[in-house]
Amino acid sequence: MHFLFSSGRQALPSSRRLLGKTPAAAAVTCNQFALSAASFSTSRTVAAKNQIYQSVRNLDQFHTYQLLSSSSRTPLLTLWTTSYCPTCRVVEPLLRELVETGVGEEEGGVGFCTVEYDAPDVMEAGLGLSYMINSIPTLLSFDAQEAQTQTKVTDGRQLANRKFLEEWIRNEARRHGNRGGGGSPTSIFSGLFSKLKE
Secondary structure, eight states: OOOOETTTTEEOOOOHHHTOOHHHHHHHHHHHHHHHTTTTTSOOOOOOOOOOOOOOHHHHHHHHHHHHHHTOOEEEEEEOOOOOOOOHHHHHHHHHHHTTTTTTTTTTTTEEEEEEEESHHHHHTHHHTTTTTTTSSSSEEEEEEEEEEGOOOOHHHTTHHHHHHHHHHHHHTTTTTTTOOOOOOOOHHHHHHHHHHO
C-alpha cells in the first residue's frame, strides 16, 4: 500500500493505486488508511480544569455558560441565590473554594456559577420557574444543557457540609456530557422503567 506524504502528514491513498483494485480491496485500503490516521494525533491530552464563571444576572449569560459547559463536555454547577439569603453567603464561598481547589478535575472537571434569582432580568425571564427552583439556595447541575433535577440539592444542612459537596461535585463531574440522572438504582424512575422492561 502506498501513501502520499506531504509535510510529514499522511494523505489519502493515490487514486491511481485504487483504480486497479476491486471495490472490496479499495475499501480495505481506505479503511486501513482511516485506522492509521485515526491513531495519529498531534495534540496531547489535556486534563480538564474547573471553570468558575461570573454570577448570572440575565438569560444571555446563563445560555452562554451552558454552551461553554456543553462544548467542553463538563457539567455546569449552578447555585441559585438571592441577595437576602444568609445561607447563600455561607454556601457560595465553600462551593467556590472546592471548585477552585480542583475537586472534580480528576473525574472530568466542572463549570460553576451562581444564578442571582432575584436579579430583574432573571426574574422577568422566568428562569427559576423553568427549572423548578422553589427553594433558595438550590444547587442544580446541567449536563449537555439539560437540568439534572434528580440530583438537585435544596437542604441547607447538606449544602453547608463540605464532605457532601465534595462527593456531589465528583459525582456530577463523572457525567462528561453523557447526560443521565446520576441517581441511584433506587431513584424514583428506576421502578417505573424496570417495570417497562418486563
